[in-house]
Amino acid sequence: MITSCQIYRKLEAMELLQSSPPRWWPGAGTFEVVVGAVLTQNTTWKNVEKSLLNLEGHLTLENFLSLDEERLKNHIRPSGFYNQKAPRLISLAKQIAHDFHTFEHFQTDVSREWLLSQKGVGPETADSILCYGCFRNEMVVDSYTKRVLRQYGVVLSDYHEYKAFLENGITAHCREDINLIFSRFHGMIVEYSKKMKLKA
């Protein structure tokens, strides 16, 4: 079976991230990633961008906490499921402030288990926040990932298996900045899937 490292090299040769930030996710390393990761659940990034634009000026932990639920619902309406996402985002932000006090402390101290215990945060959202928001060595698995891997003949059963397949093939061969590689790897997977219009 092909390794994830070999897939990485193939994607890299396609120059898919030429017009992207170094870590692909816009605003990597900021609280904006937390908001974007929740908003993009079962939603196109185009619609998330509209919401993030509406939230201009509120995309730090402190400023986000000044929003009331109704105003937040209104801002994030374009990315759908706003009756669920608004209260979950407010709860998440409050818990971050309560348990870590600042976003910087959250970045260094949060665990995957802590994130998974929050309502509205499943494995993909947790890994997105850890990888792109906290620069941790955690690979994100999403629906695009499964489509691309299927192209290369890799079909696995659950989230953890895909994550392990991707991470193990890289860490076994790579001595560089793992977070940067993981960040770009997932970004290339998404861009490749979009470019090729791969279907579920």
Added chain:
DNA sequence: GGCCAGGTGTAAA
């Protein structure tokens, strides 16, 4: 007009 999108939580079988 129908189908799908960078998931998650809950309830029933």
Added chain:
DNA sequence: TTTACACATGGC
């Protein structure tokens, strides 16, 4: 433990 369903807007 597995499967089904709700959640909602916007682009094609």
